[in-house]
Amino acid sequence: MFPSPKLVLLAATTALVTAPALAQSDFQSCLQNIRSEAARQGVPTATIDSAFRGLTPDAKVIDLDGRQPEFSQTYGRYIGNAVTPDRIARGQQKLQQYRSLLREIEREYGVAPQYLMAFWGVETNYGSFMGDFSALRSVATLACMTKRQAFFGNETVQALRILANNHMTTQQMKGSWAGAMGNMQFMPSTFxxxxxxxxxxxxxDIWNSMPDAFASAANFLRGVGFKPGLPAAEEVILPQGFPLDQADTTVEKPVRAWAAMGVKRAGGGALPTSDEPSQIILPAGWRGPAFILYPNFKAVMNWNRSTLYALSVAILAQQIAGGPTVMQSAPADDAPLARDTIVDIQTRLAKLGFYTDEADGLLGPKTRSAVRLFQKQAGLPADGHPTPDMVARLQRTVR
Ligand SMILES: [Ca+2]
Structure with missing residues (x-):
């Protein structure tokens, strides 16, 4: 659910920082602060004493936290890894296996079964890899040995509350290196x-009880706004001459407004008749597939703030439920960009006055807007998506 450690591990990685010398005294004084806050939130002293006894920072966690993906993620590669034929088939099989439980949960929470299966598939491959780190030790290490003390300090307090209220041992409370736990990879604060x-x-017990794991995920999704009705996203076909600058997450229109512009379902059918707010995106540029994002997409983004992540859940859910596969494939030359290349693009776009942020090597919304401005100036399709051709053109234009 949070930084998606599995994907970080799948990507080519490079250690940008080496683990700092683990200062035991700093670690202990940091734990002292967490202890006070946990006590304030009602965690009994005995629980804290037992959890913190002999606790040391985990050097492996610090090392993994320091690794950064060397390349940007492309739509094609990301979805190709997340939505495999095997994962669809296993999701369908699990849907059958847990059918009556999932129906009860849908009646109660309004979350369709295929979404719970999709999250389960993407997060842990249906419970196959839930993580073998001590969740408490991971979050305490990240709180006390990295710069994200506020976030992980709270996660450590919440982990202590789980130990206190749920009568578990720290050994039972396993998670990913970043502290995400159980079948659905809940952070302690989500739990x-x-x-x-x-x-x-x-x-x-979100590790061993499927009723607990599914209902917890459904309760979370409902809590962040997931509603019955429209799916999270659907593939669409854009009409000839569709203004590409409208295909952006910042451009929101009622579904019927897109339909009036000539946007259709990928199979050719009409979009649902709805006034719900929605957006169009082109995750692989104008030559790749287009998707319409309905309100449930935002709920999925609450689970993990990555568009490609949320898209993978939406596509997997649709296919587990027997819906169509994505028809338009990603362009074959849609290659991942190295961080250095993105820094280079950002620097050149800054020289043109199109980009004003720090050159951080990340392909975020501001970089995409700047790419769009360059594309418009150069007379290229302004989809905000940097291709190798566009990068070469930028490098020739700005020296
Ligand atoms: Ca239970």
């Missing part, structure tokens, strides 16, 4: 806010 005991045995 304390949304996790529920569905099977009624008095404990919330």
């Amino acid at each position: 304390t806010k949304w996790a529920v005991d569905r099977d009624g045995n008095g404990r919330i």
Whole structure:
């Protein structure tokens, strides 16, 4: 659910920082602050003492946290890894296996079964890799040995609350290196806010009890605005002459307004008749597939703030439910860009006055807007998507 460690590990990685010398005294004084806050939130002293006894920072966690992907993610590669035929087939099989439970949960929470299966598939490949780190040690290490003390300090407090309220041992509370736990990879703060005991045995067990894991995920999704009705996203076909600058997450229109512009479902059918706000995106540029994003897409983004992540959940859910595959393939030359290349693009776009932020090597919305401005100036399709050709052109234009 949070930084998606599995994908970080799949990507080619480079260690940008080496683990700092682990200063045991700093670590202990940091734990002291967390202890005070945990006590203030009602965690018994005995629980904290037992959890913190002999606790040391995990050097492996610091090392993994320091790694950064060397290349940007492309739509084609990301979706290709996340939505495989095997994962679709297993999702369909799990949907059958848990059918009655999933129907009950849908009635209660309004979250369609295929979405729970898609999250489960993307997060842990249906429970196959939930992580073997001590979640408490991971979040305490990240709180005390990295710059994100506020975020992970709270996660550590919440992990202590779970230990106190859920009668677990720190050994039982396993997670990813970044502290995401169980079948759905809940962070401790997600657990304390949304996790529920569905099977009624008095404990919330998102590791071993599927009723608890599914209902907790459904409760979270409902809580962040997931509604029955429209799916999260659908592939669409844009009409000839569609203004490409409208294909941007900042451009929101009622579904019927897109339909009036001639946007159709990928199979050729009409879009749903709806006034719900929606956006169009071109995740692989104008030569790749187009998607319309409905309000449930924002709920999925609450789970993980990555457009490609949310798109992978939407596509996987649709196919688990027997819906169509994505028809338009990504352009074959849509290659990942090295961070150095993105820094180079950003620097050149800054010289043109199109980009004013820090050259951070990340392909974010501001970089895409700047790319769009260059494309417009150069008379190229202004989809905000940098291709190798466009990069070469920029490099010739700005020296
Ligand atoms: Ca339970």
